[in-house]
Amino acid sequence: MQRALVREGRRWSSAVILAVVLLVGIVLAFSPTGAAFDRILSSARFGVVHRAASGRVLVVEMDAQSAAAIKRWPWSRANYAAVVDHLRAAGASSIVFDVDLSSASDAAGDQALAAALARADGKVALPTFGQSANSRQDRIVDALPIAPLRPHVALASVSIAPDPDGQVRSMPFATMTVGTPRPSLSAYIAQRSGTAGADFPIDMAIDPATIPRLSFIDVRDGRFDPQAVRGRNILIGATAIEMGDRYATPQWGVIPGVIVQAIAAETLLRGVPVWGSWIVPFALALLSALGIVRLRSGITLLIGTIAALAGILAIVLIAQHWVQVTYPLCAALTMVALTGAACGGREIAGRFRTQRLFDESTGLPNARSLLAPVAQDMATTLVVAQLNNHDSLLAVLGSERVGDVILRVSERLALIAQEQRLYRTADRHLAFLLPSGEPVDDSLDGLRALLLQPVEVAGRRVDVAVSIGVATGQSASRERLLVDAALAADAASRAGVLWRHSVVDDQDLERSISLMGDLDAALEAGHVEVFYQPKYHLALGRITSTEALVRWRHPDHGFIGPDTFIPLAERTNRIGPLTLHVLRSVVRDLADWRVSHGSITAAVNISAKLLSDAAFNATVADILRTSGVPATALIFEVTESAAMSDPASAIAALERYRALGIAVSMDDYGTGQSTLTYLRQLPLSELKIDRSFVQHAHRNRNDGVLVRSTIELAHDLGLKVVAEGVEDADCLAFLKACGCDVIQGYFISRPVPLAQFLALLEDDAIAA
Structure with missing residues (x-):
């Protein structure tokens, strides 16, 4: 269906291009502009051949x-x-x-x-x-x-x-x-x-x-x-x-x-x-245009256009110098050049559309395609298939092979999707729509055996763990359906079952809303604290930096883990005030400890939602301007997935931070789908390798290869490397041998309150 639509669109665009080119050619053939252009070309046309006089x-x-x-x-x-x-x-x-x-x-x-x-x-x-x-x-x-x-x-x-x-x-x-x-x-x-x-x-x-x-x-x-x-x-x-x-x-x-x-x-x-008729080069140009509009890739379009221009020039020059027929060239050359330019523009626009609406690694339509406005609101069932072991597959196979795995899974899901399009709505999610009332229960149960079978990629048999979520509602509310179905797929994964229907827990929603209502008061009351986890510089043999981590001690609910309230804060647009609270605390603490430990820097995690938030970025600048702490003492950590979700916006935001003097670190590197192109374009200062690769790198050969190659790559790009998740001495020794710059993990210290962190700095200074 999609390919048919693309072909139909190309036919229409080709027809429009040819119609415009035909009109432009006719106008130039009879206009003073065309004649003037031909006069300009005459010198070059005669310059091709120098002929001696006969002497008669x-x-x-x-x-x-x-x-x-x-x-x-x-x-x-x-x-x-x-x-x-x-x-x-x-x-x-x-x-x-x-x-x-x-x-x-x-x-x-x-x-x-x-x-x-x-x-x-x-x-x-x-x-x-x-x-x-x-x-x-x-x-x-x-x-x-x-x-x-x-x-x-x-x-x-x-x-x-x-x-x-x-x-x-x-x-x-x-x-x-x-x-x-x-x-x-x-x-x-x-x-x-x-x-x-x-x-x-x-x-x-x-x-x-x-x-x-x-x-x-x-x-x-x-x-x-x-x-x-x-x-x-x-x-x-x-x-x-x-x-x-x-x-x-x-x-x-x-x-x-x-x-x-x-x-x-x-x-x-x-x-x-004799003067030749304009119809001859016009016909040659029209035939060339008919051939050019069929070309697709940019390089073939360029070669085809140049070849057509050269061919027409050659024919006209041969006719002029050896057959003694002089044909006008303006209309023909303009028609061919305009066709090539228009088709090039069409392909560029199509590529931008593809990049915007289709997943790069699989070619499947993405979440933007799924969430496009619908002409008619109707009852719809949305199905989300989640690859539960996506991160493991990515670590072992790499992003390109994982894309092949997802395509193999999509082929199996197509059995119940029937004629519906499959979408890759997130790294680990495939989705498709079914009309409401479609009996999916039997189909999903029948799919169980097929999904349990390994898929073959590049000659390897790979086990894929899939869970499925189903949500039903109006097609105009696809965004909510997508979230509900994804949550249902995640619930199915945790429950160890193949699939689940989405069930909205109103009490849970109310509790979440209530919790977020308490967050503002908690920030003012000091219930939200900043803990620090040190970063140890391997070459210098001491702590040179720290990461600020947020902790919430609720007076009624007790300790609330960051994994619970930070996602809620992001969904309810409270992540900005929370991050600014952390930043103010860090800047205040930096001002105190830099008196005795002037070179220590501190890292603050920045949510993807805040990268393009103008008000947030303006407040960050104000905090730095009034704090007395140099911006170079700060590091902003951005997750790889945040940087890759909208690279253009991420690059612009990170460049603003760098302009202020703030260092930029890519957190959780290796868990997303970044490409070397984006890695080179992002204005980074350092790379943090995710703990899932670091923990067993000294024992697992594949993890070790990935860590070592990442360190070499980062150093070649002029970046410092931080390895997180270091939990034993053997891992530290391995990373030191690999040339890693900084490590972070329980082997050095857990996240601790400010007083304990300062004590670690003092001990570090005494040991030095």
């Missing part, structure tokens, strides 16, 4: 050398006449001028050029172009060479139309002047025909430096090798900076107009390039 076009450049030699501007056209005669005599195939000849010059020069053109017998083409009538009008006036120059020549257009960004990327095949279509210089030289007004992309991969050139003055004076001219198309134009006529290009920067004309002619000599 030679530029006679009116360069700085020629300007210096002739000096007077405009030049007498007798100079052009001499150039035409020399080029014709050398066997030039054609001679094309990119020089404005639309107005008369000196009469002798004009007559000389006209005579030279007549002698050339049709080998020369002169320029025609359109220009604005004046600066105040948009009207275009056609410019032709003066009448005496026209009888024996062809007319070719030299008009160049830069793109909106000022760069030249295309050239017309022909333009209209005086009502007649005129081929462009490039089309005339290459002998290519085309429609007036239609243009073609210039191949800016052609390197201008490879176009052969001769200086105008050298040609005029006959100082050139005729072999350099014979059979070539000659293009005459200005390259000297002072003569202007320069254009910006996407690949070669600002170059003379005559060189742009030469590159355009070289382009047409290779073939006739």
